[in-house]
Amino acid sequence: MTGWQHAAGVDALNLQTIYQAEQLIAPHIHCTPVLTSRGINELVGAKLYFKCENLQRTGAFKFRGACHALLQLNSEQRKAGVYTVSSGNHGAALACAGEKLGIPVHVGVPKNAPRVKKQNMQRYHAKITELELGMAARDAFVEEQQQHSREIFIPPYNHPTIIAGQATASLELIKAVPDLNALVAPVGGGGLLAGTCMVGHSQDIPVFGAEPVNVNDAWESLQKGAIQKEKGLKSICDGLLTRLGEYPFEVIQSFVKDILCITEEEIVEAMYLIWQELKVVIEPSSATVLAAVIKHKAQFQKQRIGLIISGGNVDIARLPWHVDKLESPHET
Amino acid sequence: MTGWQHAAGVDALNLQTIYQAEQLIAPHIHCTPVLTSRGINELVGAKLYFKCENLQRTGAFKFRGACHALLQLNSEQRKAGVYTVSSGNHGAALACAGEKLGIPVHVGVPKNAPRVKKQNMQRYHAKITELELGMAARDAFVEEQQQHSREIFIPPYNHPTIIAGQATASLELIKAVPDLNALVAPVGGGGLLAGTCMVGHSQDIPVFGAEPVNVNDAWESLQKGAIQKEKGLKSICDGLLTRLGEYPFEVIQSFVKDILCITEEEIVEAMYLIWQELKVVIEPSSATVLAAVIKHKAQFQKQRIGLIISGGNVDIARLPWHVDKLESPHET
Numbered sequence: 001m002t003g004w005q006h007a008a009g010v011d012a013l014n015l016q017t018i019y020q021a022e023q024l025i026a027p028h029i030h031c032t033p034v035l036t037s038r039g040i041n042e043l044v045g046a047k048l049y050f051k052c053e054n055l056q057r058t059g060a061f062k063f064r065g066a067c068h069a070l071l072q073l074n075s076e077q078r079k080a081g082v083y084t085v086s087s088g089n090h091g092a093a094l095a096c097a098g099e100k101l102g103i104p105v106h107v108g109v110p111k112n113a114p115r116v117k118k119q120n121m122q123r124y125h126a127k128i129t130e131l132e133l134g135m136a137a138r139d140a141f142v143e144e145q146q147q148h149s150r151e152i153f154i155p156p157y158n159h160p161t162i163i164a165g166q167a168t169a170s171l172e173l174i175k176a177v178p179d180l181n182a183l184v185a186p187v188g189g190g191g192l193l194a195g196t197c198m199v200g201h202s203q204d205i206p207v208f209g210a211e212p213v214n215v216n217d218a219w220e221s222l223q224k225g226a227i228q229k230e231k232g233l234k235s236i237c238d239g240l241l242t243r244l245g246e247y248p249f250e251v252i253q254s255f256v257k258d259i260l261c262i263t264e265e266e267i268v269e270a271m272y273l274i275w276q277e278l279k280v281v282i283e284p285s286s287a288t289v290l291a292a293v294i295k296h297k298a299q300f301q302k303q304r305i306g307l308i309i310s311g312g313n314v315d316i317a318r319l320p321w322h323v324d325k326l327e328s329p330h331e332t
Numbered sequence: 333m334t335g336w337q338h339a340a341g342v343d344a345l346n347l348q349t350i351y352q353a354e355q356l357i358a359p360h361i362h363c364t365p366v367l368t369s370r371g372i373n374e375l376v377g378a379k380l381y382f383k384c385e386n387l388q389r390t391g392a393f394k395f396r397g398a399c400h401a402l403l404q405l406n407s408e409q410r411k412a413g414v415y416t417v418s419s420g421n422h423g424a425a426l427a428c429a430g431e432k433l434g435i436p437v438h439v440g441v442p443k444n445a446p447r448v449k450k451q452n453m454q455r456y457h458a459k460i461t462e463l464e465l466g467m468a469a470r471d472a473f474v475e476e477q478q479q480h481s482r483e484i485f486i487p488p489y490n491h492p493t494i495i496a497g498q499a500t501a502s503l504e505l506i507k508a509v510p511d512l513n514a515l516v517a518p519v520g521g522g523g524l525l526a527g528t529c530m531v532g533h534s535q536d537i538p539v540f541g542a543e544p545v546n547v548n549d550a551w552e553s554l555q556k557g558a559i560q561k562e563k564g565l566k567s568i569c570d571g572l573l574t575r576l577g578e579y580p581f582e583v584i585q586s587f588v589k590d591i592l593c594i595t596e597e598e599i600v601e602a603m604y605l606i607w608q609e610l611k612v613v614i615e616p617s618s619a620t621v622l623a624a625v626i627k628h629k630a631q632f633q634k635q636r637i638g639l640i641i642s643g644g645n646v647d648i649a650r651l652p653w654h655v656d657k658l659e660s661p662h663e664t
Contacts, residue, residue, distance in 0.1 A: 033365040035387060039455065054611045055367060116608070123371065214661075236660040264660035272648065276448070279386045279613040279644035312611035316604065316655075323648075323655035328568040328596035329546075 013160040013251065015202045018195070021164040022171055025067045028100060032056050032169075034176045037277040040290070044297050047304045048290070049180070050274075051173040054282050054312025058120060060239075061169050061192055061310050062093035062156070068165030069154045070097050078103045083151040085109075085131070085138045088117025089239060089311050090156035095126035106151055108141040110134075114238055116315045135230065135243060157191030158245030167195030173306045174203060181303035184208045184289040186310050187218040187259060188240035190248025196308060197255035205306075209252065209259035210288035212237050212267060218244050219259040222252070236264055236320055239285035239311060260292035267291045268320045274309070283314040345492040345583065347534045350527070353496040354503055357399045360432060364388050364501075366508045369609040372622070376629050379636045380622070381512070382606075383505040386614050386644025390452060392571075393501050393524055393642050394425035394488070400497030401486045402429050410435045415483040417441075417463070417470045420449025421571060421643050422488035427458035438483055440473040442466075446570055448647045467562065467575060489523030490577030499527030505638045506535060513635035516540045516621040518642050519550045519591060520572035522580025528640060529587035537638075541584065541591035542620035544569050544599060550576050551591040554584070568596055568652055571617035571643060592624035599623045600652045606641070615646040 035050045053061035070082065081104030084094055091107035098105035106127040109118060121128060131137045145151060155162060169192070170183055180203075185196040187209035200207035211218050212235035220228040221244050230243040244252075262270075271287035274280065289307040293300055367382045385393035402414065413436030416426055423439035430437035438459040441450060453460060463469045477483060487494060501524070502515055512535075517528040519541035532539035543550050544567035552560040553576050562575040576584075594602075603619035606612065621639040625632055 033387070055365070059611055234661050236658065268660070275613055275648045279391055281607055281611040281613060316607045317653060318656045318658045320658045320660065321649060322657055324650045325654055326568065326650045326652045328600070328652065329566050 013163055013198065015198065017160070017164045018167040018171060018198060021068045022168045024071050025064060025165060025168065028067050028097070029064055030056055031172055034173060035278050035280065039277045040273060044293055044300065046293070046297070046300045046302060048293065049173065049177045049304070049306045050278060050309050051169055051306060052280060052309050053169055054280055054286060054309050058089070058092040058096045059311055059313040060089035060093060061166055061308065062089040063096065064168050065162035065165030065191060066090060066093035066154065067097040069159070069161050070094070070101050070103055072161055073103070073152065077152050080150040080152060081106065082154045083107065083145055083149065084154045084156060085141060086156055087113040087238060087241070088120065089313060091126065092117060092120035092124065092313070094154055095121050095124035098126070099124045108138065110137070112233070114313070114315060117313050120313060133233070155245070157189030158247050160247055162191050163194045163198070163248060163251065166192045167198050169308055170196045170199040170306065173308070174199060174205070177304070177306060179304060180205050180306045182206050182208060182300065183306045183308070184210055184292060185308040186240060186285050186288045187211050187252070188285065189242045190218065190244045190252055192308060192310060193256065194248035194251035197251050201255040206257040207255060208257055208292065210292035211259050211261050212240060212288060213261035213263055215241055216259070216261045218252070219261055221249060222256070222259055225253070236267060237285040237288060239283060240288070260296055262288060262291040262295055266295055270294060272321055280309070281312045281314065281316065282309055283311050284320065286310045286312070345495055345530065347530065349492070349496045350499045350503060350530060353400045354500045356403050357396060357497060357500065360399050360429070361396055362388055363504055366505060367610050367612065371609045372605060376625055376632065378625070378629065378632045378634060380625065381505065381509045381636065381638045382610060382641050383501055383638060384612060384641050385501055386612055386618060386641050390421070390424040390428045391643055391645040392421035392425060393498055393640065394421040395428060396500050397494035397497030397523060398422060398425035398486065399429040401491070401493050402433050402435055404493055405435065405484065409484050412482040412484060413438065414486045415439065415477055415481065416486045416488060417473055418488055419445040419570060419573070420452065421645060423458065424449060424452035424456065424645070426486055427453050427456035430458070431456045440470065442469070444565070446645065446647060449645050452645060465565070487577070489521030490579050492579055494523050495526045495530070495580060495583065498524045499530050501640055502528045502531040502638065505640070506531060506537070509636070509638060511636060512537050512638045514538050514540060514632065515638045515640070516542055516624060517640040518572060518617050518620045519543050519584070520617065521574045522550065522576045522584055524640060524642060525588065526580035526583035529583050533587040538589040539587060540589055540624065542624035543591050543593050544572060544620060545593040545595055547573055548591070548593045550584070551593055553581060554588070554591055557585070568599060569617040569620060571615060572620070592628055594620060594623040594627055598627055602626060604653055612641070613644045613646060613648065614641055615643050616652065618642045618644070
């Protein structure tokens with residue numbers, strides 16, 4: 001792939017590209033740990049392996065794709081800088097990767113993005129432009145940039161180079177845990193799920209998407225064979241409210257075994273369980289994978305299942321379960 | 333070391349014992365990840381490496397020592413079973429190790445032990461005896477057992493074999509992160525800090541203890557050159573409310589650089605920071621190490637510091653900071 005803008009289509013996305021991506025980004029990323037919990041295994045009746053991308057740089061798998069994309073740019077492109085639109089994790093990932101590589105980063109951020117995610121972008125000195133809610137405002141920002149800026153657009157998910165980067169998470173997972181019977185990843189824009197599909201397909205491991213039923217446009221897109229409009233802000237999973245991308249959809253349509261839909265309540269229960277049992281802080285989007293496996297546990301009995309925990313950028317002073325204040329003994 | 337009851341004194345504790353412990357327990361434990369956070373590094377002005385024993389089996393470093401102790405028992409001792417007294421983490425660790433090795437485990441548990449920690453013990457099918465609060469009730473339980481039971485006592489910290497097991501946490505840490513300038517571990521009974529001291533001393537790395545000022549009997553013991561009585565239940569750090577053991581004290585007195593004391597407020601702030609930035613769930617005792625480094629950051633400037641995160645067994649529905657309930661969008 002010689003120039004970012006002239007990148008080949010989804011045909012350019014193959015296992016070799018993904019292995020190359022792995023090599024290329026390895027010096028920059030964390031090889032995240034794979035965690036297990038006996039309590040959760042007993043509950044599900046299967047062996048679950050959690051690939052903890054919440055412990056990735058900038059707290060999400062997005063750093064893989066962003067880093068991979070920036071490493072493709074030539075020196076002129078690097079000088080011009082890059083921009084994107086993101087409610088948080090992709091923006092922070094790009095900002096961090098840009099700072100590391102000396103590339104200026106500009107992010108259009110919807111007004112309602114979680115505070116923690118905005119702070120994450122500011123920490124890496126990205127230029128921030130606040131956007132009104134919805135896809136129309138996003139599209140307008142991108143068009144404005146294309147017409148009046150030399151900055152290069154780095155999409156959050158709709159590009160083979162991004163998908164190849166995200167795929168490295170499941171590549172690391174199957175290297176660390178052989179003989180998996182299934183892989184499960186959340187689906188929002190589809191970059192992570194598409195990457196997981198590529199890796200799963202290459203090893204004959206069925207891949208499942210997990211999606212909140214309240215915003216299940218990916219599931220509907222699969223049923224109808226065409227990308228459906230996103231469904232607004234009806235889920236706690238702030239990372240999954242976006243429209244499915246065309247490149248990811250092509251891959252997902254070809255290779256995904258199924259997309260499993262879960263309710264908000266099931267997502268919160270799974271999130272609670274992961275915090276309590278696995279001892280890691282994850283954001284709601286990440287909990288979809290466990291929620292899906294619990295809901296469909298009959299079909300996963302005794303299997304070895306790899307789950308991609310997508311991110312951990314959540315405000316720990318705002319949680320979806322009731323929390324009593326624990327006072328220090330001397331204060332009571 | 334041929335028989336547990338006839339184990340040699342603290343002289344038996346040397347670097348070779350610790351390396352042997354590492355070999356012996358390796359097939360049974362997790363080699364826990366070492367995490368870093370740019371945000372925390374910038375705040376402190378140093379490079380911090382967190383050894384995440386909250387991600388150890390049973391959610392605490394205690395599994396190392398318990399496992400090491402049980403692996404020393406002969407077949408007759410294994411048949412008789414073991415007992416201990418624990419407010420939680422050591423009991424759960426022993427229960428889990430016992431279940432793995434087919435050794436019955438009996439735990440005396442103070443009434444006020446955190447719910448999550450009690451559940452942890454029950455999960456591994458230990459026999460539980462509830463105890464009244466305070467050291468007197470503990471001592472009475474142990475005496476009763478010694479007189480009327482064949483079960484073998486596995487102390488939580490006051491034994492060279494336990495200390496050697498706990499020491500493997502910092503051994504793994506210094507292997508993963510070379511050239512550390514300091515190691516910091518919490519101090520309660522002293523097993524973890526003593527083990528850390530052994531490892532630090534062998535590599536000329538200064539070792540610091542971290543202790544809540546409200547229950548700083550270890551600090552006082554160091555000042556006075558003799559073990560001081562524990563100070564009751566005056567700290568949120570439920571894992572650190574116990575009396576310093578004699579074996580650990582001998583090691584700590586010889587090798588520790590200093591014990592740094594921090595307030596309850598400083599501990600809660602550090603705990604919040606670790607949850608938010610490092611994306612891991614830790615219990616209050618574990619936060620003492622970061623609180624100590626933040627408080628004394630002037631002396632740690634630009635250093636590379638290894639911190640032992642001791643455990644993550646905390647009830648996530650009871651936290652020491654205010655949490656707003658985040659409702660799912662469809663519910664609002």
